[in-house]
Amino acid sequence: REPLVESGGGSVQAGGSLGLSCTASGVIRGNYPMGWFRQAPGKEREGVATLDRFGETTYADSVKGRFTVSRDADKNTLYLQMNSLKPEDTAEYYCAAAVCSQCSLLLTSTAAIWGQGTQVTVSS
Numbered sequence: 001r002e003p004l005v006e007s008g009g010g011s012v013q014a015g016g017s018l019g020l021s022c023t024a025s026g027v028i029r030g031n032y033p034m035g036w037f038r039q040a041p042g043k044e045r046e047g048v049a050t051l052d053r054f055g056e057t058t059y060a061d062s063v064k065g066r067f068t069v070s071r072d073a074d075k076n077t078l079y080l081q082m083n084s085l086k087p088e089d090t091a092e093y094y095c096a097a098a099v100c101s102q103c104s105l106l107l108t109s110t111a112a113i114w115g116q117g118t119q120v121t122v123s124s
Contacts, residue, residue: 002116003028004095009118012085016122020080022095022115029076031055033098033105036069036080037112038091038120045094047107049080060107062088085122092117 008020020036028034035050035058049069050058057069068081078095095115098105105112 004115040091
């Protein structure tokens with residue numbers, strides 16, 4: 001079983017909303033540091049939002065005020081609510097977890113446990 005499984009991607013018009021979910025399993029549970037990253041065609045993967053084990057959130061400047069990351073620890077699920085979507089938000093979105101429960105997951109992290117990705121397409 002994959003440790004991280006995303007769902008909820010799809011297509012939406014600019015200005016619309018989408019919600020992503022990431023269900024974790026195995027050692028990834030509780031307040032494990034997790035986050036969302038994305039990769040657009042021809043671009044490098046970038047951090048979108050992170051949630052540390054203390055509940056603190058960090059967002060990329062490009063999504064602040066529009067995206068919200070949250071967690072349901074009982075369900076072992078991480079969420080990303082995306083509002084006011086723009087065409088430049090089009091990308092493959094990846095759920096990620098820190099490589100250990102006491103490690104950090106930053107927007108700039110390249111080492112992480114990755115989900116398989118889910119496509120988000122925003123049309124103008």
